[in-house]
Amino acid sequence: MPTGTILVADDDAAIRTVLNQALSRAGYTVRLTSNASTLWRWVSSGDGDLVITDVVMPDENIFDVLPRMKKMRPDLPVLVMSAQNTFMTAIKASEKGAYEYLPKPFDLKELTSIVQRALEEPKRRPAVDLDDSGEGMPLVGRSPAMQEIYRVLARLMQTDLTVMINGESGTGKELVARALHDYGKRRNGPFVAINMAAIPRDLIEAELFGHEKGAFTGAQNRSSGRFEQADGGTLFLDEIGDMPMEAQTRLLRVLQQGEYTTVGGRTPIKTDVRIVAATNKDLRHLINQGLFREDLYFRLNVVPIRLPPLRERVEDIPDLVRHFFTLVEKEGLPAKQIDQSALNLLRRYRWPGNVRELENLVRRLAALYPQDVISENLLEHELSQPSVSSMEEETSETVNLGGSVERYLAGYFDTFGDALPPPGLYHRILREVEYPLISAALAATRGNQIKAAELLGVNRNTLRKKIRDLDIQVMRSTR
Incomplete structure (x- = not known):
């Protein structure tokens, strides 16, 4: 039978009543208060084995009290509840030293399970001051799916665990990777991103690991790779499913041994980076096709995060x-x-x-x-x-342009009646279709050619050639 005294602080009488009934039935002694000052008095006098508290209290925000609690009683587990349900709430709860964050409304069975686990295995988390008003939040949403992502991210912030983010294009995989970096223990280090789908396959190894002078044709000087640039910080490997097998083998060696060599180099270089990978593909399917290494998959998929589509x-x-x-x-x-x-x-x-x-x-x-x-x-x-x-x-996962193109071509040929169109039909039609399509993609991505290439499903170098050949003016991205 569970034992222990639970201190509950919430200005909502209904919440206090529900928690009192559920925890008392589970065998705990429960003390209730509606304000932060009483809670602080109990904690400072040594009362209670665990705290369950709301964030916004009538007299004080619990995030202002929590650091004092953790300093006085570092082994006291604190469960933070909140109806605000934002990314920053979850992150602040973790950074301030809370054992767990629970968005309201919460499941009582889940809460009692967390209470039991916290009392059996009290954890000590470092308290780090996080000064953020909530503006410019990297992730937005209060849905249950996003709440679970916030909780997972909060648990990962003070670790260096490798994370694999899976989600469709446009779900915000890089935003999650940046959040892991910007609010984690490596926040003072660099965040370096590389998109495997946007780099020619024969250049990926040099991009990742750097190259020595003369390593290949055109290598006139030594160049640092993304691993060297990200040292002490986070390396985000986007669209990892597009990485060629040769590069996969070298990446696996880095993950196993913590070192690499540049292309054309011989001296091993130690690396200190956190790896966050992302993909919109089914890597298991790629493994079955022989296109992705299973051992690399297990090395990258330490903590999987699935981003739900909108x-x-x-x-x-x-x-x-x-x-x-x-x-x-x-x-x-x-x-x-x-x-x-x-x-x-x-x-x-x-x-x-x-x-x-x-x-x-x-x-x-x-x-x-x-x-x-x-x-x-x-x-x-x-x-x-x-x-x-x-x-x-509509159930398609991709934008279907076929109908629009067919209508365009039908209208184009109708203008000539029974006569044959003029010579050069192929190139003329191609230009008239490609120009507005590429222009629209660039406008939608605010001039970001990597994202535009991803949106169109073409290689970045192909897109650049099209932009040059079609003389398309590219606006500069503001982000």
Whole structure:
């Protein structure tokens, strides 16, 4: 039978009653208070074996009290509850030394299980002051799926465990990687990202590990690789499923032995980096096809994190829209609002491009339309969907341009009637289709050619050649 005294602090009488009943039935002695000062008096006098507390109390924010608690009684487990349910709440709870963070509403069985585990295995976590107002949060959303991600990230912040992020394009894999770095123990070191899909396969090893002068044709000087650049910090390996087998073998050696050699070099170089990998592919399927090393997969997949597509977390759309409107307003675009019917329309849309597509939509709305309030009619026009029902029936994960191209070609040939089109048809059609398509992709990614190449599904070097050949003017990315 569990034993121990639980101190519960919450200004909501209903929460106190529910916790008192659940914990008492589990065999614990429970003391209840509605303010932080009483809780602090109990803790400072040595009372209680575990604390369960809300964040916002009538007299004081618990994050201001928690460091004092941990300094006085470092082995006292503290469970933090909050209805704010943001990424920063979870991170602050961890950084301030909380044993666990629970978003409201919470599951009572889960809570009692955490209480039992905390009392059996008390953990001591370092308290690190985190000064952040919550603005510019790297991750936004209060859905259950995002809450679980916040909790996992909070547990990982003070570790160097290798993390594998899996999710569709546009779900925010790099944002998660940056959050792990920016709020973790390596925050003062560099964050270096490399996209395997955007680099020619024969250059990936040199990009990762660097090369010596004369190592290959064109290597006129020694060049440092991403591992050297990221030393002491975090190396983000994006689209790891596109890494060629030769580079996979070298990467496995680094993960196993903590050292590497440059291309053309002989002297082993020690490395001190945290690895965060990401992919939108099924690596198990690639392993079965012989395209990905199974031993490397197990080395990278120490802590797996799955990012849900936006269609699985549509309740986060209002928060995301407000967040993106705030960002674009700070960048100088007009302030906008969105009405409820338009939000409902956004919830019904399938979002093949996920959060990235939503952000690009918000930017277009802010830049192109004079209306202060975005309506459903305006939004339907911008989404280029014939009806709401067609959006609900759409199940494709990718943007289908086939119908638009077919209509364009049909209209093009109709202009000539029975006569033959002029010579050079192939190149003329190709240019007239590619130019607006590439221009739209660059506009959507604000001139970021790596992201535009990913959006179009082409190699970055191919995209650069197309931009040059078609004489497309590229705007500079602001991010």
